[in-house]
Amino acid sequence: RANTKKELPEHFKAYKHVWVAVEIEHGSVHSVSFELLGEGRKLADKRGVELAAVLMGDDREALGQAAQDCFEYGADCVYIACDPALKHYRNETSTQVLTDIVNTYQPEILLLGATNLGRDLAGSVATTLKTGLTADSTELAIDEDGSLAATRPTFGGSLLCTIFTLNFRPQMATVRPRVMAMPEREEGRSGRIVEFAPNIVEDDVVTKVLDFIDDRDSDTAALPYADVVVAGGLGLGSVENFQLVKELAAVLGAEYGGSRPLVQKDWITSDRQIGQTGKTIRPRLYIAAGISGAIQHRVGVEGADLILAINTDPNAPIFEFAHLGIVADAVTLLPALTQAFARR
Numbered sequence: 110r111a112n113t114k115k116e117l118p119e120h121f122k123a124y125k126h127v128w129v130a131v132e133i134e135h136g137s138v139h140s141v142s143f144e145l146l147g148e149g150r151k152l153a154d155k156r157g158v159e160l161a162a163v164l165m166g167d168d169r170e171a172l173g174q175a176a177q178d179c180f181e182y183g184a185d186c187v188y189i190a191c192d193p194a195l196k197h198y199r200n201e202t203s204t205q206v207l208t209d210i211v212n213t214y215q216p217e218i219l220l221l222g223a224t225n226l227g228r229d230l231a232g233s234v235a236t237t238l239k240t241g242l243t244a245d246s247t248e249l250a251i252d253e254d255g256s257l258a259a260t261r262p263t264f265g266g267s268l269l270c271t272i273f274t275l276n277f278r279p280q281m282a283t284v285r286p287r288v289m290a291m292p293e294r295e296e297g298r299s300g301r302i303v304e305f306a307p308n309i310v311e312d313d314v315v316t317k318v319l320d321f322i323d324d325r326d327s328d329t330a331a332l333p334y335a336d337v338v339v340a341g342g343l344g345l346g347s348v349e350n351f352q353l354v355k356e357l358a359a360v361l362g363a364e365y366g367g368s369r370p371l372v373q374k375d376w377i378t379s380d381r382q383i384g385q386t387g388k389t390i391r392p393r394l395y396i397a398a399g400i401s402g403a404i405q406h407r408v409g410v411e412g413a414d415l416i417l418a419i420n421t422d423p424n425a426p427i428f429e430f431a432h433l434g435i436v437a438d439a440v441t442l443l444p445a446l447t448q449a450f451a452r453r
């Protein structure tokens with residue numbers, strides 16, 4: 110936290126309000142944007158300012174529907190930038206439009222989801238605006254003086270650090286999906302729409318979209334949003350034993366995943382890794398079998414409502430944050446659970 114004693118530059122006073130740059134995925138708003146609106150609402154209320162959403166795309170009708178969704182999840186105002194050049198995400202065009210809107214309306218805080226798209230966009234917007242960005246934040250707060258305090262894991266997840274960005278405007282942060290809770294939807298809530306005319310000359314855009322490959326059938330896309338997740342760790346001993354995790358998941362209608370060493374051993378693909386460098390999950394039930402509960406794993410699962418850990422070691426760190434623990438051999442217990450649930 111630098112220069113806190115310094116007077117803030119006079120022009121900082123023009124920067125007001127909390128914004129969320131909304132991600133549109135397959136025509137509808139990505140849930141991380143709603144999660145950020147929920148969090149942004151708290152920051153805006155604390156600061157006594159407006160919460161706004163920024164929407165970019167090429168279909169005005171779809172953007173209008175998305176704007177209504179944003180109002181119902183807490184936005185007071187929605188900025189809409191509609192242009193054929195914004196049909197597919199391109200870093201170049203989205204960076205230009207978002208920085209133009211920011212420079213015109215000057216938000217104090219700008220939040221984005223730490224998705225592939227959000228990470229790509231946030232970095233280039235922050236660089237273009239020459240402002241500070243706290244990536245992959247897990248907690249957001251605001252000080253009396255308007256300083257955004259964004260907390261994120263550091264040193265490989267062994268420490269949590271809080272970064273204050275008082276000396277920057279706007280103050281930017283990204284937050285991973287499922288880290289923040291989904292806010293309540295208030296049906297029929299409305300707000301103000303501001304149309305922003307993008308100034309894009311397609312011929313000047315270097316990146317051209319030649320083809321668009323839809324990944325909606327990807328069978329791992331559901332993992333961060335699953336109600337029930339069963340995961341395995343090194344304690345299972347072999348890739349054959351990992352099948353027991355898949356079998357229990359199938360009976361429970363759950364998604365399955367695992368700890369990072371399983372990716373390194375090729376027992377699972379990297380898109381099934383759960384944790385700091387994998388997926389963050391927020392299920393109602395998380396069953397962890399043969400996972401020690403290292404901090405890097407913990408940060409990806411601690412949003413679960415109920416964590417059930419199965420581990421042979423009663424002193425395993427996972428028992429420090431699991432709600433229910435069974436000291437048992439997972440290789441024996443998992444098939445027993447699968448059979449028991451299959452009978453129900």
Ligand code: FAD
Pocket residue numbers: 265266341342343344345367368369370371382383384385386387388398399400401402403404405406409419420421422425437438439440
């Ligand atoms: P172990 O730590 O080896 O634990 C195995 C557990 O199984 C032990 O607790 C043991 O008591 C128990 N056990 C043994 N036999 C049985 C049995 N028969 N039945 C039941 N229990 C049994 N890890 C992640 O998971 N996700 C990440 O995103 C991630 N990112 C990382 C990023 C960085 C920068 C670094 C440095 C590390 C990261 N890690 C991550 C790795 C992390 O530090 C741990 O090494 C890893 O989570 C351990 O995996 P594990 O629990 O499967 O294995």
